[in-house]
Amino acid sequence: MSSITETIQKVRYKWSFQRAVAELLAKRWMESIIPFLMMCMVLIFCAVAIPGYLSFSNLSDTFSQFAEFGFVVLAMTLVLMVGGIDLSVGAMFALADFVALVLFNVFEIPVWGVIPLVILTGALMGAINGVLIGYLKLGAFLTTLVTLLLFRATFDLITPIYAVEIATGYQESEVWDFIGDGTLFGIPANIIILIIVAVIAHILLSRSRPGWHVAAIGSNRKAARHAGIRIDFTIFCTYVLSGILSATAGLVYATRLNSSSSNTGDGLEVMALTAAVLGGVSLAGGKGSVGRALIGATTILVLINGLVRLGVTGGPTLVMQGMIMLIAVGIDVKWLKNKNKAISKIYVVPAFLDLGERPDARINSHTVFEQNSKLNNARAIGLGTIDGPEDVILDRQNRLYAGTREGWIVRFSGDNHEHQEVFARIGGRPLGMAFDAEDNLIICIGGMGVYGVHPDGEVYKITDETNRTPWKINDDSRLRLADDLDIAPDGKIYFSEATIRYEMHSWAMDGLEGRGNGRLVCYDPAKKQTRTILRDLVFPNGVCIAHDGQSLFFAQTWACNIMQYWIAGPNKGKLEVAIENLPGNPDNINRASDGNYWLALTGMRTPAFDLAMKKPGFRTRMVKRVPPDEWIYSNINNGCVIKFSGDGEVLETYWDKGGESHPAITSMREHRGKLYLGGLMNNRIGVIDLPDADPNWTGPENYWGPK
Amino acid sequence: MVKATIKKIASTLMIAGVAITVASTTMAAGKISGKTERMVRSDYVTAVEGKTVAYVPISLGLPLSDYWMYGIQTSAEAAGMKFVVKDPAWKVDAMTQAISALISDKVDYLVVQNPDVQVLAKLLKKAEENGTHVIQLNMASNYRSSGFVGVDWVSHGEEIGQDIVKECGTGSGKSGKVAIVQGELTAAANVWFVAGLKKALGEDSAISIVNDQAAQWDATKAHDITAAVLQQNPDLCATAGVWGIMMLGSGQAVKEAGLSDQVLVYGSGSNSRPVCDALESGVLHKHFSYDSILQGRDVVNAIQAIAQTGLEPGEKPFALYSPIMIQDSKTVKATDCHDLIAK
Incomplete structure (x- = not known):
């Protein structure tokens, strides 16, 4: 009976709609889904209420009046993203409009002269804001409020001098008229300009270093400073760009209406702010995009235009606008803030996982796994001075390398490895390591990808992305958690990515899912190409090329088994289970001098967690209803080292009974008759003597021969 | 006696004849005037009735624009025309949007009070090119449209x-x-x-x-x-x-x-x-x-005249100056x- 129920459970939890929803919600563009729906609703409302609204000619006509507003909203978005605000956009717009008209109508300067001069005016006005806010560190709100008044007063002062001349003067220019109300294939010219600027702005913001700097400063100024971003200069530049965009808006407005009056651009800043926030650009900074800005701008404009066309009078339109602003701020606060909470509630999607009968490892159980004291006398290297050496490795010169939580590679040298130095600073979380034929140290970096370090300490990137899984909702091409690697005789780097759903800081949550979220990836240095070779693996972890170079072993941590995959020879492509039903969660695998393999068990299985893995419904409820610190997790605080043969037979076990010095072991490396022990959360590297081992055997020599 | 009788008959005949002539002439006259009247009336009806008059002031809620609206609306509706009003509430953007929309709706007559001489000029030109007669009310633009009603x-x-x-x-x-x-x-x-x-x-x-x-x-x-x-x-x-x-x-x-x-x-x-x-x-x-209010009526009078002359928009611009x-x-x-x- 129970097996039928379990089969049903297995099937039921294999695929998950919830997972799709959670991954969809986690997409960045989902932050603007409500604004997008609002825009659609407003459009539908107008289409229903106003006959012929959706006709091309009407839309073209309607949108030809929107270009200048679009530019101003882009300007506002830019400064909001850097964590500021620009209240002077409306005044800069009015001044630019005025300057354009004076130059064109009064001084009769040709269009090609007017355009750069107006943009320069905008840049200068923006630079005033930029210097005050970026370099002198004045508050953005008050500063731009003051410059708003300044620019507006300047406008009021100089307008009367030229107002009548502007209104009566006129210069024939086809270019001027084309920008103002020309069309190309029925699309208004000014909208085409807006689209071009928007595309450039989009690429700048989302695909370029300066754009990322803007978002970084907006998200966390302090962190951005620590990351070495030139905060002053970047902020200065965004305000200059804001000025340029506002001036462009003024220019487009000038060509369209040929008019400058005292209320030109009045209240534009509030409208632009409403539009930007409505589109999902966060008032708190850091979050926003060109797409969102345009969604917001369209919503506001279509709505106001619709109300005007329906004959709704001025007062109610203003009330409506105020209410929209409130809604927008509400969205900003509630949706953007709570979206992550909603995701975290449904993001963890447990699956059914039956691990089978647990092998006994207790004392006096007389099994191969029986606990012993072989590691109790391990000597400590770098005690208290090293933080979390997940993997350890030794080079031909007997120097010992380990990755640390700080993102460093630390090197120990000297007879007893007493001399400690930082070999390389990579960042991320260094995990599995291997030496290649040229003695470069190749390292899996959690959160970054696969990197190499030349013997002189110079760091270089090998790969940080693989091919994207087709039809997968979340983009899994970036490597999130490259875990362990090994290098085949032909130089190909095989590495595991433990999970594509969680980051380095939340990898343990993947254990609650027990789902095939990981993959095995191969980097071919000859083609410089990264390709996923196996998908849907249950937290693939340690990777080790077999002694004969024809196959590789990899551990699936949550599935508690070791898989063997053939990469060469007659069986190439074959995948089979080498060891199943381990008593604990396997981690790194490495070669032993006697032709066998070392395996670290990072933690031992427990009856409660084994049972929980067979109850996905229980884990789902737990994740939703119980605070995270009370969840049941896989045990990762007591483990051991195992030696197994190429046939999958477990030969020996090494325990640190009592778990005093090496509780959770994540890796071990044999070198010249000694075994070095690493642990993800340990404050030391352990070493024990292996009396029966070959005292001259080293990994690099075993892999690549003597040098 | 006979002579007298003949005279009598003759005179009777004459009277009768005159009477007939008079009567027939009178009848014919009545017939012609009725026809003309109907022609005038039917021409008026086809030209005026059912046409749309759209009114866009700078802002409603002021004595000036409210009186205009009252004058235009009552006169237009009395003449069988449809009346539409848009209130931009001092916002130039709203005003250009409203006028653009009215142009694409192809209203027959557009009555506009210009906030300045330049801002609507292009739009009003476009409207007239599109077949809409534009009457500029009191405040004109640089573009000279079908008619101007207002102060000199x-x-x-x-x-x-x-x-x-x-x-x-x-x-x-x-x-x-x-x-x-x-x-x-x-x-x-x-x-x-x-x-x-x-x-x-x-x-x-x-x-x-x-x-x-x-x-x-x-x-x-x-x-x-x-x-x-x-x-x-x-x-x-x-x-x-x-x-x-x-x-x-x-x-x-x-x-x-x-x-x-x-x-x-x-x-x-x-x-x-x-x-x-x-x-x-x-x-x-x-x-x-x-x-x-009378200016509003002037606007509608002008519209009724334009409608019946069949002039193209802007063909013969005129001005009606208001008495002070x-x-x-x-x-x-x-x-x-x-x-x-x-x-």
Whole structure:
């Protein structure tokens, strides 16, 4: 009976709609889904209420009046993203409009002269804001409020001098008229300009270093400073760009209406702010995009235009606008803030996982796994001075390398490895390591990808992305958690990515899912190409090329088994289970001098967690209803080292009974008759003597021969 | 006897004949006039009835634009036309949007009050190219459309200027100092009014313009400007501006300075109740008024005429200038003024 129920459970939890929803919600563009729906609703409302609204000619006509507003909203978005605000956009717009008209109508300067001069005016006005806010560190709100008044007063002062001349003067220019109300294939010219600027702005913001700097400063100024971003200069530049965009808006407005009056651009800043926030650009900074800005701008404009066309009078339109602003701020606060909470509630999607009968490892159980004291006398290297050496490795010169939580590679040298130095600073979380034929140290970096370090300490990137899984909702091409690697005789780097759903800081949550979220990836240095070779693996972890170079072993941590995959020879492509039903969660695998393999068990299985893995419904409820610190997790605080043969037979076990010095072991490396022990959360590297081992055997020599 | 009988018959016949002739002539005449009447009527009906008149002022909720709306709407609907109104509420953007929409809706007649001479010019041209007749109401643009209904601003300004010269100029024994309060600098009414005003003032060397600033149709700004002028020129003789409602602010400033007896406040605009009250209370001294409800009717009359002539939009532009009546505290009568139109 129970097996039928379990089969049903297995099937039921294999695929998950919830997972799709959670991954969809986690997409960045989902932050603007409500604004997008609002825009659609407003459009539908107008289409229903106003006959012929959706006709091309009407839309073209309607949108030809929107270009200048679009530019101003882009300007506002830019400064909001850097964590500021620009209240002077409306005044800069009015001044630019005025300057354009004076130059064109009064001084009769040709269009090609007017355009750069107006943009320069905008840049200068923006630079005033930029210097005050970026370099002198004045508050953005008050500063731009003051410059708003300044620019507006300047406008009021100089307008009367030229107002009548502007209104009566006129210069024939086809270019001027084309920008103002020309069309190309029925699309208004000014909208085409807006689209071009928007595309450039989009690429700048989302695909370029300066754009990322803007978002970084907006998200966390302090962190951005620590990351070495030139905060002053970047902020200065965004305000200059804001000025340029506002001036462009003024220019487009000038060509369209040929008019400058005292209320030109009045209240534009509030409208632009409403539009930007409505589109999902966060008032708190850091979050926003060109797409969102345009969604917001369209919503506001279509709505106001619709109300005007329906004959709704001025007062109610203003009330409506105020209410929209409130809604927008509400969205900003509630949706953007709570979206992550909603995701975290449904993001963890447990699956059914039956691990089978647990092998006994207790004392006096007389099994191969029986606990012993072989590691109790391990000597400590770098005690208290090293933080979390997940993997350890030794080079031909007997120097010992380990990755640390700080993102460093630390090197120990000297007879007893007493001399400690930082070999390389990579960042991320260094995990599995291997030496290649040229003695470069190749390292899996959690959160970054696969990197190499030349013997002189110079760091270089090998790969940080693989091919994207087709039809997968979340983009899994970036490597999130490259875990362990090994290098085949032909130089190909095989590495595991433990999970594509969680980051380095939340990898343990993947254990609650027990789902095939990981993959095995191969980097071919000859083609410089990264390709996923196996998908849907249950937290693939340690990777080790077999002694004969024809196959590789990899551990699936949550599935508690070791898989063997053939990469060469007659069986190439074959995948089979080498060891199943381990008593604990396997981690790194490495070669032993006697032709066998070392395996670290990072933690031992427990009856409660084994049972929980067979109850996905229980884990789902737990994740939703119980605070995270009370969840049941896989045990990762007591483990051991195992030696197994190429046939999958477990030969020996090494325990640190009592778990005093090496509780959770994540890796071990044999070198010249000694075994070095690493642990993800340990404050030391352990070493024990292996009396029966070959005292001259080293990994690099075993892999690549003597040098 | 026989002769007498023949005579009798003959005369009878004659009478009968005349009677028949007369009768038939009379009948024929009746027939022709009925037909003409029907032709005129049916031509009128096809040309006018069912046509749409759209009205876009700068903003509703002011005496001026509300009276216009009342005049246009009642006359248009009485003539069997449809009436549409859009209220941009002082927003130029909303105004251009509304007019663009009306152009694409292909309304037959568009009545527009221009906020300045330039901003709508292109749009109005586009409207006429698109087949919509544009009547510019009181405030015109640089584009000359089918018709203009409103005040002849230059002579209007001149008239006020001449009156100021009479009150403050040579031989009046006063300072001759005049302050001009402009509305929106680039609005047609303002441009031409001020031109006329300055022309008239320039003709007397005793007159000096001590201040010339724009209050942008805002009574509060007019108040502040005038208050400042009065501090610098306590001997000011007159202040004048193009719109009475705005000049109420100036009048208030004069009153607050206690100079109502000395400084003359001139305004121009529709004969609304607030203006009449101000004239009675001495806040305004002279108001050159025009009847905006009748202007509204003029607009519709013009439209009906255009409709029946079959002219293309802008083909033969014309202007209908509104008559002006001068009101002051002595001449103003309650019957001369329109009450505000309740919403």
